[in-house]
Amino acid sequence: MCNDSNNELRNERRMFLTVTSCALFAVGGAGWITPYIRSWNPSVRAKAAGAPITIDLASIPEGALLVEEWRGRPIYIVKRTKEMIASTLDLNNELLNPDSEDDQQPEYARNNHRSIKPEILVIEGVCTHLGCTPKFRNKKNTNGFTGFFCPCHGSKFDFSGRVYKGVPAPTNLKVPPHYFADANTLVVGIDEERQA
Numbered sequence: 001m002c003n004d005s006n007n008e009l010r011n012e013r014r015m016f017l018t019v020t021s022c023a024l025f026a027v028g029g030a031g032w033i034t035p036y037i038r039s040w041n042p043s044v045r046a047k048a049a050g051a052p053i054t055i056d057l058a059s060i061p062e063g064a065l066l067v068e069e070w071r072g073r074p075i076y077i078v079k080r081t082k083e084m085i086a087s088t089l090d091l092n093n094e095l096l097n098p099d100s101e102d103d104q105q106p107e108y109a110r111n112n113h114r115s116i117k118p119e120i121l122v123i124e125g126v127c128t129h130l131g132c133t134p135k136f137r138n139k140k141n142t143n144g145f146t147g148f149f150c151p152c153h154g155s156k157f158d159f160s161g162r163v164y165k166g167v168p169a170p171t172n173l174k175v176p177p178h179y180f181a182d183a184n185t186l187v188v189g190i191d192e193e194r195q196a
């Protein structure tokens, strides 16, 4: 049983390193954004074991992406602008599952913005096709696309992590359990009703 547990931790750590490398490559090559990447520090062991993480939202500029880690997975936190929020309301006909009818999010995130607060998006940065790390595009490129783009096979997601029709990814990006401890403190890894 102990070996199984150790293997699971090693596998989760390996997965995180793989997707993190992909994220760094993708972001560095693209140049569309400067995401805030922090906290990949010695507490990784505790995080890999599943401990919730706490994030200070005050440090995130409006419109920017912060990348954190939980259970060996990159967690994307976006402080959405009014324009980003509005853009998600016009896309329903282009999305595969605009109403989030699957189980890719907790019930409290099954809404138009897939979030507790419309201005704060919390999703796993893991493509639901084969697990690559989608890029964050907060400016229109030459094709006019904004949202999340997975360079591996071309999947696209909107600013709520909802997948577009006609791409390889079969579902929306996953929303991890989370809650707000106060106005500027986000806790990822546990639902509010479950925290002691």
Ligand code: FES
Binding pocket: 127, 128, 129, 130, 131, 132, 150, 151, 152, 153, 154, 155, 168, 169
């Ligand atoms: Fe993202 Fe294939 S892994 S499109």
